[in-house]
Amino acid sequence: MNQPSSPFSKQQLIPQEETLEVFKQKGELFIGIPKENQYQEKRICLTPDAINAITSNGHRVLIESGAGEGANFSDKDYTDAGGEITRDTKKVFSCPLLLKVEPPTLSEIAMIHPQTTVISALQIKTQDKSYFEELAKKRITAIAFEYIRDEDGKYPAVRSLSEIAGTASVLIAAELMAATNKGNGLMFGNISGVPPAEVVIIGAGTVGEYAARSAIGLGANVKIFDNSITRLRNIQTNLKQTVYTSTIQPKNLLKALKRCDVAIGATRGKGRSPVIVSSTMVEHMKKGAVIIDVSIDTGGCFETSEITNHNKPTIEKSGVLHYGVPNIPSRYPKTASVSISNIFTPYLLKIGEDGGLENSLRFDKGLRNGLYMYHGILTNRTVGDWFDLSYSDINFLIF
Numbered sequence: 001m002n003q004p005s006s007p008f009s010k011q012q013l014i015p016q017e018e019t020l021e022v023f024k025q026k027g028e029l030f031i032g033i034p035k036e037n038q039y040q041e042k043r044i045c046l047t048p049d050a051i052n053a054i055t056s057n058g059h060r061v062l063i064e065s066g067a068g069e070g071a072n073f074s075d076k077d078y079t080d081a082g083g084e085i086t087r088d089t090k091k092v093f094s095c096p097l098l099l100k101v102e103p104p105t106l107s108e109i110a111m112i113h114p115q116t117t118v119i120s121a122l123q124i125k126t127q128d129k130s131y132f133e134e135l136a137k138k139r140i141t142a143i144a145f146e147y148i149r150d151e152d153g154k155y156p157a158v159r160s161l162s163e164i165a166g167t168a169s170v171l172i173a174a175e176l177m178a179a180t181n182k183g184n185g186l187m188f189g190n191i192s193g194v195p196p197a198e199v200v201i202i203g204a205g206t207v208g209e210y211a212a213r214s215a216i217g218l219g220a221n222v223k224i225f226d227n228s229i230t231r232l233r234n235i236q237t238n239l240k241q242t243v244y245t246s247t248i249q250p251k252n253l254l255k256a257l258k259r260c261d262v263a264i265g266a267t268r269g270k271g272r273s274p275v276i277v278s279s280t281m282v283e284h285m286k287k288g289a290v291i292i293d294v295s296i297d298t299g300g301c302f303e304t305s306e307i308t309n310h311n312k313p314t315i316e317k318s319g320v321l322h323y324g325v326p327n328i329p330s331r332y333p334k335t336a337s338v339s340i341s342n343i344f345t346p347y348l349l350k351i352g353e354d355g356g357l358e359n360s361l362r363f364d365k366g367l368r369n370g371l372y373m374y375h376g377i378l379t380n381r382t383v384g385d386w387f388d389l390s391y392s393d394i395n396f397l398i399f
Contacts, residue, residue, distance in 0.1 A: 027355040029059040029348065032095025035067040038102045040310050042070025042333035043340065045099040045119075048081035050341040055082030059352055064092045071333040097357075099344065103127065109134045115375065117141045117357055119344070121157075122372060122383075125298070129387045132378060139376035141357065145343065147380075148370035159206050160339040164329040166210025166266065169292040170199075170218065172328075173262040176290045176314065176321055183321070184288030186261055190219025197221070200256045202248070202276055202301055203266030204231040207294050209238055211264050216243070223256045248276060258284050265293040265301040272299040279303045279318075287319035296324045361394070368394060 031054070033045055044067055046054070051061050061083045065075055075085045086092060093111035098104070100120035104112065109131075112118070115138075122144030135142055145157045170188070177183040177197075190196045197220045201208045204226035212235065215222050223244040226232050232245040246252050257263060257277065263285070267273050273295040282291070282304045293305040304317045308324045310331060315322050329336040347360075347367060354360040361368050372380035377392050384391035 027352050029054075029097055029352050030095050031059065031061045031097045031099060031348070032092040033061065033063045033067055033099050034089060034092045034108070035064040036070070036101055037105070037108075040327075041102055041330055043101045043330060043337045044068045044071050044073065044333075045101055045337075045340055045344055047071075047338055047341040048073055048077040048083070050345045051078055051083040052081040053345055054348055057349055057352060059348070060084065062086060062092055062095055064089055068337075071337040073334075073337070101340065103131070106130065106134055109138065109140075112138055112140060114138045115140070117143070119143045119145060121146055124383060124386060127387075129389065132373070132383065132387060132389060135373050136376040136378070140373055141371070141375055142373035143367070143370045144372055144380075145340070145370060147372070148343075148347070149366035151366070153366075156343050157340065160343065161329045161336065162206035163210045164332060164336055164339065165294050166207040166212075167214045168328050168331060169207070169211045169264050169266070169294050170214035170220075170262075172313075172323055172331075173199075173264070173290045173292050174218065176323065177261065183290070184261070184286075188215070188218035188220050197262065198256075198260040199223070200225065200253075200260040200263045201266060202226075202253075202264065203268065203295070204228065204235045204245070205266060205268060207266035207268075208264075209235050211266060211294075212239060212243065215262075216241070220262075223260070225253055225256070250281075253277070254281055254284060257281055258286070260289060261286065262290045262292065263302075265291070265295045265305070267295050267301045268298065273301045275299075275301060275303050277302045277304075282320055283318045285318070285320050288321070289319075290321045290323065292323045294328060297326045300324065 054061055063078050063083050063085055065085050065087045079085055090111050094113050096116055098116060098118045103120050103123055118140055150156045174188045175181055177186050179185040186197055188197050199215045199220045199222050201211050201224045204224050208224060212222050212224055224235060225246050225248050227248050291302055293300045293302050295301045296305055296307055305322055305324045306315055307326060308315060310325055313323055313325050351357050351360045371394055372383050374394060374397055378384055378389050379392055379394040381391055
């Protein structure tokens with residue numbers, strides 16, 4: 001007698017491995033990181049460690065070949081961390097989420113697909129109206145990382161880069177003073193029996209604080225000038241020691257500049273940095289003294305400062321060596337890249353957890369502060385006023 005045929009195949013009757021419930025990510029991100037093409041820009045937004053954390057959470061990252069070389073991260077470092085490498089620039093720019101250090105150029109915007117999200121610096125002072133018009137045409141959503149606020153209401157990206165610039169200003173001054181660099185041959189260190197180097201710092205913000213910290217660590221005698229008593233009080237507290245502080249009074253400042261070996265400009269203004277040290281004051285400085293004008297990005301606070309570059313960083317005026325390279329952190333691209341990466345990574349993971357940028361913008365006021373373009377609509381009042389463009393309040397667009 002024929003046996004009734006089974007409704008299951010022989011394969012289906014064999015015991016199967018149990019499939020446990022797979023936790024599905026709320027939102028999978030596909031991130032593109034193109035190579036930076038701007039002059040002397042060697043930083044990258046994410047380090048291999050950051051890529052590892054992001055890909056482990058189920059996201060994809062496509063990196064243009066050679067994008068990390070300037071910061072000493074190889075393509076292999078990125079592929080080992082779970083990233084994907086391509087030589088096709090257009091393919092990277094076709095990703096729905098783009099990360100850049102510098103803002104995209106007009107030729108790069110042409111490669112970006114409509115409705116893409118771009119996270120980069122904005123550098124409002126270097127932009128023109130056409131940049132925002134091109135973003136609007138592509139209905140791009142753009143976030144400026146220098147405008148993102150943390151829980152304390154501070155700007156973490158600006159602070160991190162200011163910490164690097166402040167520390168670097170003292171290291172650069174120490175190099176320039178060496179006789180091998182045709183400097184005055186003075187060393188920063190507090191050597192027994194040798195008077196310490198005299199350093200004047202103008203500005204008691206983050207740059208000034210980290211410059212003071214490094215100079216004191218090297219044994220220098222430091223004098224800090226700022227017109228904000230609160231900032232001067234805070235810098236004393238943060239340095240955990242008493243240092244010479246003064247408001248910016250021409251008589252006191254000139255006296256300090258006449259004696260100093262290094263003067264560091266670390267002021268910040270809403271627009272252009274105020275000129276605090278006149279050319280006459282510079283003429284009274286010691287021959288062979290060094291000026292590091294960190295404020296050169298916004299015009300400089302020394303009247304005699306001029307913009308220079310990493311290949312020819314100094315000019316000499318009135319016997320004083322002037323260093324005026326903008327974007328000092330790009331001199332230390334690996335440290336700067338790790339610093340930027342530390343800021344980006346938690347936000348990217350959060351955007352993934354929230355199910356996409358739209359939700360993150362709803363819940364995170366600090367991230368929303370960095371938004372200046374939402375689906376092609378300008379949402380930043382500062383940008384609107386600066387370039388005479390109409391803008392809309394983001395709160396009306398999102399909720």
